[in-house]
Amino acid sequence: MQMPAPDARVMAKKDHVLRRLMAVLPEDAVIHDPTATRAYECDALTAYRCPPLAAVLPASTAEVAAVLKICHEERVPVVPRGSGTSLAGGALPTADSVILGVARLNEVLEVDYPNRFIRVQAGRTNLSVTGAVEGDGWFYAPDPSSQLACAIAGNIGMNSGGAHCLKYGVTTNNLLGVTLVMMDGTVVEIGGAHLDAAGYDWLGVICGSEGQLGVVTEATLRILPKPEGARPVLMGFDSSEVAGACVADIIRAGVLPVAIEFMDRPCIAATEAFAGAGYPDCEALLIVEVEGCPAEIDEQLALIKRIAEGHRPVALRESGSAEESARIWLGRKSAFGAMGQLGDYMCLDGTIPVSALPEVLRRIGELSAEMGLRVANVFHAGDGNMHPLILFDANAPGDLERCEALGAEILKLCVKAGGCLTGEHGVGVEKRDLMGVQYRPEDLDAQMRVKDVFDPDWLLNPAKVFPLEASAGRRAG
Template identity: 75%
Template sequence: MQMPQPDAGILGRREAIVARLAAALPADGLVSDPRELLAYDCDALTVYSCPPLAVTLPRSTEEVSAILRICHAEGVPVIPRGSGTGLAGGALPTADAVVLGVARLNAVLETNYADRYVRVQSGRTNLSVTGAVEPDGFFYAPDPSSQLACAIAGNIAMNSGGAHCLKYGVTTNNLLGVTMVMADGEVVEIGGPAMDAAGYDLLGVICGSEGQLGVVTEATLRILPKPEGARPILVAYDSAVTAGACVSDIIRAGVLPVAIEFMDKPIIHLTEAFVGAGYPMDAEALLIIEVEGSPAEIEEQLEKIKAIAETHHPTTLRESASEAQSKAIWAGRKAAFGATGQVADYLCMDGTIPTSALPETLGRMTQLAADYGLRVANVFHAGDGNLHPLIMFDANNPEELRKAEALGADILRLCVEQGGCLTGEHGVGVEKRDLMVHQYDPVDLEAQMGVKDVFDPKWILNPAKVFPLAASQGRGA
């Protein structure tokens, strides 16, 4: 994976740049000691790393604005960073860049239950947004697996989803407005608690723009009343294709579970060895389907789902009858990534496909993995066709890393070919930058890069991400 050469001119002016930043920030707002910079040399795509020129840790929108004014004047790249939990390298620094970490912007600014929103600073963690409104019976719906740690800023940058986004939508469906600092330090407000936007809907293009259009410092988020209850069922089949067909039928019938999670045989065995959740070891594929609502609603939805599941002749169908049984059903799914990490290094892919293409895609993916001689475990949000194949390899073997990357690229190309998309919720970052040409032709890429030209004419915000380096070369100069 190639990154652009650092700008020698910027490296030469390092001390002057650090001095300007130091003058604008409190003493603890700037990190420039080379040893401390190592803590910011990568995000959760740890196979790539590079310490930045400096790290800034602002406490207010005004400080963010001051940092961007300086970097804009100096022509220094800025890498916005939430909590660093991103899986696509969206917060990977370059040696000539200043990291702008928003973790200290973590206050709750306003809660409004009558209009059902909460306004928070963008560094607040996802789970603590719910924490702030839970005592009053509300919650914030998007729930990435990293929700204990990940920041709302990163959720907005990547348009993050989660297991429950089948019913409640992803970040863009739950984001009402932002305060954003533009590349030159100007502060703008976009959207807000009331419906719609006059003129163009810029909020939509900002959500998912991977920190390339501005630095979001505050967000107005839709909150929802907590449902009365929830109940999962576990359904296992002797073929992944049958499980895929069951998912298609549920979606087609118009029942709307909050989650339909899919696990294939390799991941069932890995997690069972790790947490002993009591999953059926004879199954080729397993679905966890959860519904929410009042007791009557739960009953009615589960009856419909069980009826559909039965038509496909499951090898196991287990409905939770208690809180403890619900926990057990979820235990393996929640431990899936950890269980995989115990036995191998892995790359977590993130492609989407139309739900109806699930059976064929799974079959072809198995064939691809066999061709490369690599193991792939599948655990994913099946309801909305968001796949997360885990490609296992040995990170100490450079040849295996290369093969794993090549298999990952083949899998994502397969998703695009099936009418899907390179990324569901992790973003493009550096990981899928060069694959964008398989999704978009040059006219499409030009239109997207033109939008960046408007927001960030100098291309200082997270410049070497999202677009193929060859395509973006020379922009912003």
């Protein structure tokens, strides 16, 4: 992974920049001690590390604006950071950059049930947004696996999804408005709490822009009434292709489960050893969950089980109690932790048309065999968002490089199947150099011209998303 050389001009005036930052922020909000900045040297893509020039922790929109104004005047790159849970290196610093962490921006600003929204500061964690309203019977739908830790700011940056997104959509479908601080310190409001807005709709452009267009400090989010109940059914199949075909048939039949989760044998085995969820011994497993009142749940599950039976499942078990449901989900939610017990892994993120699942899974199996690295699959099958986990040994010379090469092949396969390079993790640094697989040079140029408009000097998270050669003429340094 190549990163651009630090800008010598910035490094030389480090002390001057720090002094200016310390003049607008409280003492404990500017972190520059080399030991302390180590905490910000990487995000959840831990294979790549680089301590930043400094990290700042502003506690208000005004402080964010003051920081950006200074960095703009001094031409210092800024890397916005939510909770640092990016799996694509979205919050990876460069040595000449200031990390702008939004963790102190974590207040609930407004809860409005008649108008069905909550307004929060963007550093608030995903799960604590639901936490603020669940006592009254409401919830915020997008639920990334990292929801205990990840920040709404990061969810917006990456357009995050989660297990429940089949029914409720991803972040962009649940975001009503943002307060955005531009690189020059200007504060703008985009969207709002109410239906429609009379100008052009910038929310879509901001959501998923990976912190390259501005820093989101506040967000207005759609909240939903909690359904009366939910119940999962567990299905085991003797091949991944058959499980994939079952998913396509469920969707085609016109039921819309709230989640269809997929796990293959390597993942099932690791999870069972770790969490003991009582999963069947099989090649591929689906967890299909439906929501509603008991009668509606009964009827939907009856149809789903009828479809599954047509695919000759080796196991088919409907949850009989709240405890059993919790145990089924505990397994799925422990899957990433369980895989970590097996060794190092890289978690990929790509999307494909649901109908291509069987073929793509078959081809991933072949690629895994060819390259001699094990791949485990655990993902949101209902909306075609795949998360192949490639197992490798970080201490074995050459293993990381082979892992990266296999990852690239799998993502190319997603694009070829009609899908795309990223579902919910973003491009970050991880998939930067693969953008050319999906886009022609003129497409990339058109995308970079959007950044030109929002951030003409390319100071915001500049070394991400675009191949370094493509953005070289635009980045400072």
